[in-house]
Amino acid sequence: MTNSTPRICVIGGGPAGLTCARVLQGHGIEVTVYDADHAVDSRDPGGTLDLHADSGQIALADAGLLDAFMAQARPEGQAKTRRDHHGTVLAEFTPAPGDEAAPEIDRGRLRRLLFDHLRPATVRWNHRLVSATPLGHGGHRLEFAGGTTVEADLVIGADGAWSKVRPLVSDAAPRHLGVCFLDAQFDEVDSRHPEVAGIVGDGHMFSNDNDGRAVILQRNGDGVVRGYIAFRAAPDWHIGAGVDLTDRESVRSHLAREFGHWSAAMRASIVRNDGDYVPRSFWALPAPLTWEHVPGVTLIGDAAHLMAPFGGHGANLAMLDGAELAHAVSRAAGPDPTAGLDLAALDRATARYESDMFSRSGDLAVSSNDALLEFFATTDTPDLPPDPEQEHRDYLTRAEAYRQERARRAGERTEV
Numbered sequence: 503m504t505n506s507t508p509r510i511c512v513i514g515g516g517p518a519g520l521t522c523a524r525v526l527q528g529h530g531i532e533v534t535v536y537d538a539d540h541a542v543d544s545r546d547p548g549g550t551l552d553l554h555a556d557s558g559q560i561a562l563a564d565a566g567l568l569d570a571f572m573a574q575a576r577p578e579g580q581a582k583t584r585r586d587h588h589g590t591v592l593a594e595f596t597p598a599p600g601d602e603a604a605p606e607i608d609r610g611r612l613r614r615l616l617f618d619h620l621r622p623a624t625v626r627w628n629h630r631l632v633s634a635t636p637l638g639h640g641g642h643r644l645e646f647a648g649g650t651t652v653e654a655d656l657v658i659g660a661d662g663a664w665s666k667v668r669p670l671v672s673d674a675a676p677r678h679l680g681v682c683f684l685d686a687q688f689d690e691v692d693s694r695h696p697e698v699a700g701i702v703g704d705g706h707m708f709s710n711d712n713d714g715r716a717v718i719l720q721r722n723g724d725g726v727v728r729g730y731i732a733f734r735a736a737p738d739w740h741i742g743a744g745v746d747l748t749d750r751e752s753v754r755s756h757l758a759r760e761f762g763h764w765s766a767a768m769r770a771s772i773v774r775n776d777g778d779y780v781p782r783s784f785w786a787l788p789a790p791l792t793w794e795h796v797p798g799v800t801l802i803g804d805a806a807h808l809m810a811p812f813g814g815h816g817a818n819l820a821m822l823d824g825a826e827l828a829h830a831v832s833r834a835a836g837p838d839p840t841a842g843l844d845l846a847a848l849d850r851a852t853a854r855y856e857s858d859m860f861s862r863s864g865d866l867a868v869s870s871n872d873a874l875l876e877f878f879a880t881t882d883t884p885d886l887p888p889d890p891e892q893e894h895r896d897y898l899t900r901a902e903a904y905r906q907e908r909a910r911r912a913g914e915r916t917e918v
Contacts, residue, residue: 511536511654513667515625517817518803519660520616522622522824524565528835529832530839538630544770547609548671549720550579551726554818555603556900561821565679570615576695579606581705584887587764588732591667595890603894631666640845642800655798655845663785665805672793676785676808679871681878682739683732683782686775697770699727702727709768713880715761731757731772734878737783753779784810787870790864795853802827809867810874830855
């Protein structure tokens with residue numbers, strides 16, 4: 503079956519969905535992105551990301567945006583310090599000049615970068631997916647809040663942890679990893695919170711007490727530090743603790759008790775933030791997660807392999823998923839995507855994308871989830887990070903191997 507006007511719909515306008523759309527458009531393929539947000543910058547997108555040379559940066563290069571990313575990225579943000587709860591430095595890393603293996607960028611800036619390089623009207627904001635109904639032969643009807651409906655030949659679920667698209671291919675659901683955290687922010691940190699600025703440095707600071715409590719600080723752009731005060735707890739921990747999450751002082755009183763054995767300098771990063779605390783928690787899909795291919799639908803990013811953030815693989819894999827799926831769709835479309843799309847070829851290409859994605863993400867999801875549990879375990883031995891210098895060398899080595907493998911596969915397809 504050939505459709506002269508292929509209807510490709512991406513659900514979710516985060517880094518995965520926007521990368522996919524950008525690469526599809528680079529191949530001359532029409533795509534529409536639907537997102538529940540009212541605008542690209544209508545909500546706080548979270549803290550900073552490190553984009554790895556072997557994944558996120560490959561996706562940006564595919565999108566033609568690697569130079570634009572590097573112009574905004576912070577290579578100095580790769581710096582890392584591990585401290586104990588007294589503030590003692592256990593390990594630290596300062597990137598060498600020219601090290602661009604995993605530079606940092608604020609999530610909001612990355613989203614804006616990708617959005618600004620899409621064709622006008624590609625993203626339909628204020629479209630929250632309510633249901634996706636199979637129509638047979640791989641087609642689906644999408645219904646959005648407010649009653650808008652569209653039909654699609656390929657639905658790409660880029661809608662994150664609580665994906666409305668995922669149930670079309672799998673009954674897997676996120677499980678709580680037993681750790682919650684409070685997101686806190688420090689504005690004009692160098693002048694207003696010099697003690698916090700000194701602890702976090704140019705990049706990240708990780709600290710824990712080897713008994714289930716931790717503080718993670720991230721240097722963001724514009725003089726902001728984001729702090730994550732984390733602890734083992736159920737999602738509704740505040741109810742049993744008698745904490746009113748809307749009352750900053752109620753939260754601070756609780757944290758002062760829970761972290762009372764931490765040093766005064768470390769407690770400054772817990773109770774002197776600007777604004778309110780934002781409660782969050784860690785969730786993950788079963789890993790490794792696979793499913794039997796379903797015609798006309800697939801997943802990318804957290805919708806496919808939600809994992810703990812330890813290792814920083816989630817967003818990187820999400821963007822690479824988006825780029826690789828777009829390449830797969832392009833191969834199915836052939837040299838002239840305007841001539842018509844063979845839906846059977848599209849389906850075969852999507853199934854191959856899924857097989858490759860399972861291989862890329864499975865082990866990393868398992869290791870990321872295990873790393874989080876180890877970091878919050880009760881132990882007499884400090885949980886020290888892997889060697890960052892070796893980690894950066896590995897990113898570069900894997901990036902070159904990935905590109906070589908791509909070239910090899912492209913050569914095989916050309917010969918056939």
